[in-house]
Amino acid sequence: MEYYDIIIVGAGPxxxxxxxxxxxxxxxxLIIDKQAFPRDKTCAGWVTPAVMASxxxxxxxxxxxxTLQPIRRFRIGMMGQSAVENDHGDIVSYGIRRCEFxxxxxxxxECxxxxxxxxxxxNRNNGNWVINDQWQAPLLVGAGGHxxxxxxxLGDGPGKHETVVAAKEVEFEMTPEQARACExxxxxxxxxxxxxxxxxAWVFRKGSYLNIGLGREDNHRLSDHLEAFVEEMKQSGRIPSDLPGRFKGHAYLLYAHANRPLVDDGVLLIGDAAGLAYTQSGEGIRPAIESALMAANVIKAAPDYSALSLQSYGERIAERFGTRATDQQPGFEVPEWLKQPIASTLMRSxxxxxxxxxxxxFLxxxxxxxxVAV
Known part of the structure; x- marks a missing residue:
């Protein structure tokens, strides 16, 4: 059996x-992942300059x-009404393809x-975690997504949260004809x-690639909303009329509503495995990167891998992303006042x-x- 100091389950960001x-x-x-790389990953796919810097x-x-698509503007609207376009001047984000990134x-x-x-x-054996009866380590890090x-x-698997956000998207390389038809x-x-x-929902063009998707907290109506959105975008000419392939799905937890423990004896969770996606947007790449950097600093300084020694990781997460509330309603973190009729007016502002x-x-x-050093 091969011995390591740390085994990381999940080879994503x-x-x-x-x-x-x-x-x-x-x-x-040691990093273990169920997929070979490069691999497809369901994600709209953009990263901010802050992520690139970190x-x-x-x-x-x-x-x-x-593919690295500079983003300087955003076009935002409420379905069924006109969109508002804002020019930020400088590059405020980048479009990436997750298979490449x-x-x-x-x-x-280098591991x-x-x-x-x-x-x-x-399995647990003499203070070590044993994976597949082949590899063992005193510290096991969960980085394998939702x-x-x-x-x-840790006793917190899929299906135990009412606030799981489900999303579907498709990303494909457009033909020259599709590219000309896509506004x-x-x-x-x-x-x-x-x-x-x-x-x-989103429409995101990255060079010759196009990514279209929609995420909601009520999974049972996701396909209906997606179908209506895609049809509306086709009718308005925003996207080509002939989309290839099937829309792929994924799920994640919003930070303010997740109850997953972050540490235990010899165990630590990072990224989407810890439920760190931004509550307002569902974006998870930056929280994933930052949680990994914070975890690294805690691991380096920890005298051992007990829950007590690793607890400062949870404290750093709370300091960076805020304290999770246990009495909030499910869904994206939208203020109550915005859920009133004023929302349609504000979305035109x-x-x-x-x-x-x-x-x-979002940014x-x-x-x-x-x-890296925090």
């Missing part, structure tokens, strides 16, 4: 960032041979990797809020859609990048 941040710790790290990624170098991050992580390998068993087996280990612009992602404000929806809820521009 959270897991690969943690592994890279631990490279100077002298610890032997990851120490040079956009110019990353863009060589990969995640593979890039994983390739940078041992077991890809295309499902976690079939997790359905992470390590989260289930959506690469530097201007479109966000369309459902009229009941329980979710939103350049000031509100720019300062509140885009810059505060978190008031929050500086998290450095």
């Amino acid at each position: 959270a897991g690969s960032t943690l592994a890279r941040a631990l490279e100077d710790s002298g610890k032997r790290v 990851l120490d990624i040079d956009p110019g170098k990353y863009s060589v041979g990969r 995640d593979d890039y991050l994983l390739d940078r992580a 041992e990797k077991q890809l295309a390998t499902a976690v079939k068993s997790i 359905f992470c087996p390590v989260a289930r280990l 959506a612009r690469g530097d201007t992602p479109e966000l369309w809020f459902c009229r009941d404000l329980k979710g939103y 350049h000031w509100f859609t720019r300062k509140v929806v885009t810059e505060k809820w 978190h521009q008031e929050v500086p990048p998290l450095e």
